[in-house]
Amino acid sequence: MADVAEMAGVSSQTVSRVANNRSNVDEATRERVLAAMRMLGYRPNTAARALATGKFRMLGVISFGLNAYGNARTLEAIVSAAQDADYSVNVVSVRAQTESAVHEAFDRLTMQAVDGIILIEAQILDTSALRLPSGLPVVVVDGEETRRHPGVDTNQAEGARLATEHLLDLGHRTVWHVSGPQDSYAARRRAESWHRTLKDAGSRVPPLLYGDWTAASGYAAGLELAANPDVTAVFAGNDQMALGIVRALHEAGRAVPHDVSVVGFDDLAESAWFLPSLTTVHQDFEEVGRQCVALLLDQFRVGHADVRGATSVASNLIVRDSTAAPLGA
Structure with a gap:
């Protein structure tokens, strides 16, 4: 110096x-x-700076399944927002949704000197009495309905409702749904909203099909749907599964959207280039990242015990060429 x-x-x-x-x-x-x-x-000298200010300018992120598109985009958005605020990010990826795995991830990040921690889709918080280690500010992204910690949620229910209502408004009598994994917070919220929207509209609720977010699982579900002549509209839990569904319908001789309309979720950059281009629900991951970092910074300023509740980030429907009115409507 x-x-x-x-x-x-x-x-x-x-x-x-x-x-x-x-x-x-x-x-x-x-x-x-x-x-x-x-x-x-x-x-x-970051160590000297930390001694002088009491801050390491480092945020920790615990992600449960970085292979999922939404989780990866959320992490990307958090990193970008952290950089804008002059913070670095340290990431721990956790495969198992267990209490011991969560505590181990916290220990690793604490030893690496972080100022606060963001958990991405930690559905274990929604299904157990797990208590997170105290002493560090925490923000939970898409993973806790009980709101014990400050959180940021993309509005999964709103997106699923928009997708389902769009297909019903086109004249389809009901909408089939291919959901993501049963242990996924996001998948459950989307499936629950699809079910509720059909019930509220007085439409029949078809059996729920499950995939694992991959195009291959969408293809397998699509073959089953293609064999059922009653299927005229499908809402897929994400765009990758929608791609597999469209492929299966095509191979079975059922044209999209002439015979079957298909809606996805996430709005992949490639979705506009599907054939046909995919109607889908857009999630604002950039805003999620900004809100996560802003919530942590708020806790740094006022003390993390004083920040509660959740911030909801809106979803919106992008209508393209994969949806149309059913034949004869």
Whole structure:
């Protein structure tokens, strides 16, 4: 720091203010200090900064299944929002939804010095009396209906309702649903909303089919649906399964949307390029990331015991070419 100060012709305190991104440095001086830092290869000592401020500028993320598209996009959004707030992110991926696995993940992150932790789709919090370790601020994403901790939810129920109502409004008498795994918080919320929307509309509720989020599982379900002439509308739990369903219907000689309409969920970047382009529910993962980081920062400011409740991020329907009125409507 002394070398940087000498080269830039400023005090060590000014170098410290620039290193900590303080606003009370004029731009010309800031640029001179940054240029000296680059030339000398200076990097702030994060351990010293933590001792001085009590903060590590590091957020921990515990994710249960990074292979799922929604979880991966949520993590990407959190990392982006954290960087915007000048924080780094340390990620632990947990395969098993068990109390011991959750506590082990907390221990690993705590040893690596994080200021707060975000849990992505930790449905164990919704199905057990698990108590998270105290002492660190926590935010839960799509995984806790009981609201024991501050949380951010994409509005799964709203998205499923929009998808189901869209197909009913087109004139389909009912809507079949291929759900994600039964142990998925997001899949359960979507399936429950689909069921409730059909009941509220006075429509018959068909048997529920299950997949595992993959196109292959959608294809298997699609073969079963294609063999049933009563099926004219399908709501898939995600876009990958919708892709498999469309493929199975095509192979069975049932055209989409002429014979069967299909709606997905997630709005993959590729969904607009399916043949036909896929009607789907869009989730705003960028907003989820911003809200997660904002909730943690709020807890840093006011104390994590004082921040409760959940923030809901809206979903919206993107109508494309895979849905149409049924034949004869």
